[in-house]
Amino acid sequence: MTxxxxxxxxxxxxxxxxxxxxGLCSGCLVHEEKDALDWEPREEILKNxxxxxxxxxxxxxxxxxxxxxxxxxxxxxHLIKNKFKMNPLLVSYNKQYxxxxxxxxxxxLRIKFNCDIISKTVNPVSVKSIxxxxxxxxxxxxxxxxxxxxxxxxxxxxxxxxxxxxxxxxQGIDQVGxxxxxxxxxxxxxxxxxxDLMGFEAEDLYGELxxxxxxxxxxxxxxxxxxxxxxxxxxxxxxxxxxxxxxAQHEEMISLYKYETANITxxxxxxxxxxxxxxxDLHDILKNIKxxxxxxxxxxxxxxxxxxxxxxxxxxxxxxxxSQPPKHVDLFLKWLGMSxxxxxxxxxxxxxxxxxxxxxxxxxxxxxxxxxxxxxxxxRLKNCVxxxxxxxxxxxxxxxxxxxxxxxxxxxxxxxxxxxxxN
Amino acid sequence: MLKxxxxxxxxxxNGIVVQSKNFNEYLPVGKPExxxxxxxxxxxxxxFLMDIDSTKENRxxxxxxxxxxxxxxxxxxxxxGGVINVDMVGKLLEVGADKVCINxxxxxxxxxxxxxxxxxxxxCMIAAIDSTFVSGTYSVYDYRRSKSTKVPISSAIKKxxxxxxxxxxxxxxxxxxxxxxxxxxxxxMVADASSVPVICCGGAGTPxxxxxxxxxxxxxxxxxxxIFHFNEHSITIVKARVGKEVxxxxxxxxxxxxxxxxxxGRVGRLSDCELExxxxxxxxxxxx
Amino acid sequence: MKLAIVDYGxxxxxxxxxxxxxxxxxxxxxxxxxxxxxxxxxxxLPGVGAFGECAEKINKNGLSDILxxxxxxxxxxxxxxxxxxxxxxxxxDEGGYHAGLGWIxxxxxxxxxxxxxxxxxxxxxDIQLNRLSPLFNGVDNGAHFYFDHSYHFQCEPxxxxxxxxxxxxxxxxxxxxxxxxxQFHPEKSANPGLKMFRAYLNWISQC
Numbered sequence: 001m002t003x004x005x006x007x008x009x010x011x012x013x014x015x016x017x018x019x020x021x022x023g024l025c026s027g028c029l030v031h032e033e034k035d036a037l038d039w040e041p042r043e044e045i046l047k048n049x050x051x052x053x054x055x056x057x058x059x060x061x062x063x064x065x066x067x068x069x070x071x072x073x074x075x076x077x078h079l080i081k082n083k084f085k086m087n088p089l090l091v092s093y094n095k096q097y098x099x100x101x102x103x104x105x106x107x108x109l110r111i112k113f114n115c116d117i118i119s120k121t122v123n124p125v126s127v128k129s130i131x132x133x134x135x136x137x138x139x140x141x142x143x144x145x146x147x148x149x150x151x152x153x154x155x156x157x158x159x160x161x162x163x164x165x166x167x168x169x170x171q172g173i174d175q176v177g178x179x180x181x182x183x184x185x186x187x188x189x190x191x192x193x194x195x196d197l198m199g200f201e202a203e204d205l206y207g208e209l210x211x212x213x214x215x216x217x218x219x220x221x222x223x224x225x226x227x228x229x230x231x232x233x234x235x236x237x238x239x240x241x242x243x244x245x246x247x248a249q250h251e252e253m254i255s256l257y258k259y260e261t262a263n264i265t266x267x268x269x270x271x272x273x274x275x276x277x278x279x280x281d282l283h284d285i286l287k288n289i290k291x292x293x294x295x296x297x298x299x300x301x302x303x304x305x306x307x308x309x310x311x312x313x314x315x316x317x318x319x320x321x322x323s324q325p326p327k328h329v330d331l332f333l334k335w336l337g338m339s340x341x342x343x344x345x346x347x348x349x350x351x352x353x354x355x356x357x358x359x360x361x362x363x364x365x366x367x368x369x370x371x372x373x374x375x376x377x378x379x380r381l382k383n384c385v386x387x388x389x390x391x392x393x394x395x396x397x398x399x400x401x402x403x404x405x406x407x408x409x410x411x412x413x414x415x416x417x418x419x420x421x422x423n
Numbered sequence: 424m425l426k427x428x429x430x431x432x433x434x435x436x437n438g439i440v441v442q443s444k445n446f447n448e449y450l451p452v453g454k455p456e457x458x459x460x461x462x463x464x465x466x467x468x469x470x471f472l473m474d475i476d477s478t479k480e481n482r483x484x485x486x487x488x489x490x491x492x493x494x495x496x497x498x499x500x501x502x503x504g505g506v507i508n509v510d511m512v513g514k515l516l517e518v519g520a521d522k523v524c525i526n527x528x529x530x531x532x533x534x535x536x537x538x539x540x541x542x543x544x545x546x547c548m549i550a551a552i553d554s555t556f557v558s559g560t561y562s563v564y565d566y567r568r569s570k571s572t573k574v575p576i577s578s579a580i581k582k583x584x585x586x587x588x589x590x591x592x593x594x595x596x597x598x599x600x601x602x603x604x605x606x607x608x609x610x611x612m613v614a615d616a617s618s619v620p621v622i623c624c625g626g627a628g629t630p631x632x633x634x635x636x637x638x639x640x641x642x643x644x645x646x647x648x649x650i651f652h653f654n655e656h657s658i659t660i661v662k663a664r665v666g667k668e669v670x671x672x673x674x675x676x677x678x679x680x681x682x683x684x685x686x687x688g689r690v691g692r693l694s695d696c697e698l699e700x701x702x703x704x705x706x707x708x709x710x711x
Numbered sequence: 712m713k714l715a716i717v718d719y720g721x722x723x724x725x726x727x728x729x730x731x732x733x734x735x736x737x738x739x740x741x742x743x744x745x746x747x748x749x750x751x752x753x754x755x756l757p758g759v760g761a762f763g764e765c766a767e768k769i770n771k772n773g774l775s776d777i778l779x780x781x782x783x784x785x786x787x788x789x790x791x792x793x794x795x796x797x798x799x800x801x802x803x804d805e806g807g808y809h810a811g812l813g814w815i816x817x818x819x820x821x822x823x824x825x826x827x828x829x830x831x832x833x834x835x836x837d838i839q840l841n842r843l844s845p846l847f848n849g850v851d852n853g854a855h856f857y858f859d860h861s862y863h864f865q866c867e868p869x870x871x872x873x874x875x876x877x878x879x880x881x882x883x884x885x886x887x888x889x890x891x892x893x894q895f896h897p898e899k900s901a902n903p904g905l906k907m908f909r910a911y912l913n914w915i916s917q918c
Contacts, residue, residue, distance in 0.1 A: 011437075015451065015453075016439045016451035016452075016453065017451060018436070018441065018448075018449045018450065018451050020447070020448050021447065026448075026449070026450050026451060029444075029448065029450075030450070052691060052692050053692050055695055056695055057695045057696075057699075059695065059699060060695070060698065060699070160702075161698040161699070161701050161702055163692055163693070163698070164692070176451055177450055177451075178450055178451060178452060178453075179442075179450060179652070179653070180444060180450070183649075183653050184653065184687075184689075185652070185653045185654065186653065186654040186655060186689070187655065188461070188652075188654065188655045189461070189655065190453075190457060190458065190460075190461035190652075191453075193457060194453045194454060194457045195453065199454075199457070224708040225464060225465075225656065225675070225676070225677045226676045226677040226706065226708050226709065227706050227708065228655065228656070228677070229656065229659075229677035229678075229679055229682065229690075230677075230701060230706050231693075231698070231701060232682055232683075232690045232691070232692060232693055233655070234654075234655070234689070234690060235655075
């Protein structure tokens with residue numbers, strides 16, 4: 001196992017990572033393109049591509065934008081609708097672990113940009129059955145979210161005959177430099193199966209623990225190749241054409257459209273994944289157990305590469321946030337119908353023996369501490385500025401619960417007077 | 424009539440498919456069996472699976488990986504990487520490979536081709552030639568030493584065919600990962616000098632590159648690595664474009680033959696009218 | 712539906728198993744005993760390499776007698792692939808004269824080639840269907856299959872289901888009552904191969 005000399009990733013990264021002769025990982029290598037490439041002509045390429053997809057007779061939408069209340073959606077819709085003047089249809093898959101903040105952000109998105117939105121909520125009984133199966137089979141409580149989020153836009157594209165789907169950042173390029181920005185890589189079912197769904201599509205989940213059948217899994221089936229071809233479905237990634245910077249983009253959205261931030265349990269990033277009770281919580285614990293690192297490492301590597309964090313600052317933040325205990329486990333156990341001992345058994349089973357071993361007190365202990373990979377001759381980027389904590393917006397109020405998953409919420413922010421009345 | 428072929432090359436490092444960027448730098452793509460499954464669904468004619476580290480590490484390509492990939496291949500699978508004797512060839516055929524590609528060992532001895540032809544037949548034995556253009560000639564490249572062996576390609580071709588190679592895999596080291604197109608002069612030279620089918624690899628950037636080499640040279644097959652990972656149905660789209668001018672096999676239900684395709688191999692948008700008509704049309708999916 | 716692949720030490724059996732697994736056949740064995748072969752609703756006879764070697768192997772331990780009994784006397788459906796198809800002929804002259812099983816009258820001879828083509832015939836070629844047959848039900852005329860052979864099956868037109876062009880016209884699929892033989896490799900021919908296997912399965916279930 002080797003570590004990159006610049007960021008904190010190692011070659012055991014689940015998306016795979018290569019390290020070159022200079023000790024730099026493929027992710028850092030591709031990230032250098034952000035400063036090396038001239039982005040103006042790349043934006044022109046995007047502009048021309050979008051122009052091709054405008055619906056001239058006005059009877060249909062120009063494109064589909066998959067959205068949520070917790071990632072780059074505000075920025076993407078702002079870019080596509082306001083800057084490039086397209087007429088998008090927003091589609092949202094209900095991840096069910098919804099926080100009030102997430103519900104409010106999604107409502108804000110819909111209202112501020114005045115867009116049509118189609119949302120898909122799979123019945124909770126099916127979702128829970130599927131989640132029990134994926135927890136048991138692959139140690140994931142997030143499978144249905146990834147499956148739903150990546151398939152619903154494609155199903156909509158096929159059903160409503162809107163060929164173009166616009167995504168934000170390609171995770172493989174962003175984290176491990178799977179492709180060059182110049183490759184202009186597009187969405188494929190192949191990538192979804194391997195890297196989003198850990199090798200398991202819906203059809204692969206039949207049987208075993210929960211006796212899942214077509215009724216449960218049908219909502220997650222990918223359209224057939226012939227259907228995709230007939231409509232000419234294409235999913236593009238904006239980070240191939242725009243110099244992507246999640247933090248800067250979010251801060252612009254906070255300023256322009258009052259995107260709401262929140263503190264999440266296990267990272268310094270207050271902008272991403274604020275819509276989920278599980279993502280930076282129990283799900284992150286599972287990630288750490290299976291892969292040996294937490295989401296905060298992804299955030300830290302991103303900031304190191306963008307010269308807003310030194311390696312030392314990163315390691316401190318990673319050490320702190322990786323050790324934060326989850327706060328919302330009870331909510332999850334209640335929702336799923338699982339006992340604390342059942343969860344403990346599952347977590348024990350999932351510990352990756354390459355990463356964890358039992359100490360003398362039978363507690364789990366990492367074989368290789370995160371701090372151990374501080375390289376003496378690490379590769380530091382020039383012009384790096386000290387880390388500044390993320391912004392915190394006011395916590396807005398709405399009529400939605402602040403203590404449970406919200407299946408379907410209103411999300412409208414209460415006016416100041418109404419908010420005071422509530423309190 | 425026998426058709427020319429479009430072949431997907433999967434180069435693996437540490438068991439993961441990689442694409443080459445510049446020289447000696449590799450970007451990770453993913454598991455070979457997942458790529459093979461997708462490429463099969465997209466109508467690829469053959470899959471080439473080569474382990475680029477095996478020779479350096481003194482071992483042959485891992486049998487488990489070959490077995491996993493073979494399980495997903497409903498088209499011929501050729502494997503290679505560190506294969507130095509006929510026993511290894513046998514083991515690879517046993518786990519599901521249809522042909523075996525021999526490369527580095529041929530610089531020292533061609534016995535494996537002779538033994539392979541006797542035991543398994545010439546059609547199982549593919550001889551690889553890595554070509555580099557140095558001092559005005561194309562010569563065989565040595566990966567271990569990262570330089571030309573100074574052996575002219577033409578003499579390697581004669582030697583390997585005589586020993587029993589059923590096909591030649593020509594890998595253009597200079598154009599690998601460059602997206603400049605195939606070196607047509609090199610490809611035609613090898614095709615002329617060879618009495619067995621030639622597969623060329625190295626340089627493909629767009630469907631036009633593949634069209635050009637299949638249409639304007641007498642090569643039998645064109646292989647590409649990187650570009651097939653960039654978009655959905657990449658291989659089907661390439662074949663739709665190339666197939667308009669060179670007869671190719673296009674047996675998938677979705678052939679893209681009626682879809683607009685850009686010069687860079689991406690599908691375009693149907694007209695508003697065509698899309699609207701689709702709303703009222705049942706798209707009948709074939710189930711076998 | 713029970714299938715059996717005849718095991719006589721030749722052929723890339725795994726690919727054939729993979730194909731039928733994709734088609735949802737749960738019960739498929741690789742066997743060479745009377746009992747197992749008799750239990751199957753239909754048989755597959757694979758084969759690669761040289762005719763002489765395959766013929767020798769199939770005659771060993773009375774396997775050819777078992778097969779003849781089941782296929783000729785009990786009319787069990789049997790599909791021969793590549794050399795498996797060639798074995799059904801009366802004889803082959805590959806590497807000298809060798810007797811075949813004689814189930815479909817015909818002789819196996821070397822492909823004659825002029826300057827436009829070379830032997831072996833290797834690669835993707837399109838087939839022309841001669842007449843309606845349950846084996847090609849659902850397979851398009853002009854579909855491509857993967858070929859890899861140096862010898863071909865000559866026989867009377869009444870046994871020919873499909874041909875292809877390679878220098879001359881080659882017979883690529885033959886049948887006689889419950890015997891079917893294909894020169895190409897359906898297990899290496901992607902969708903058309905699967906469709907042909909599906910047609911064979913459908914035909915067996917109607918028998």
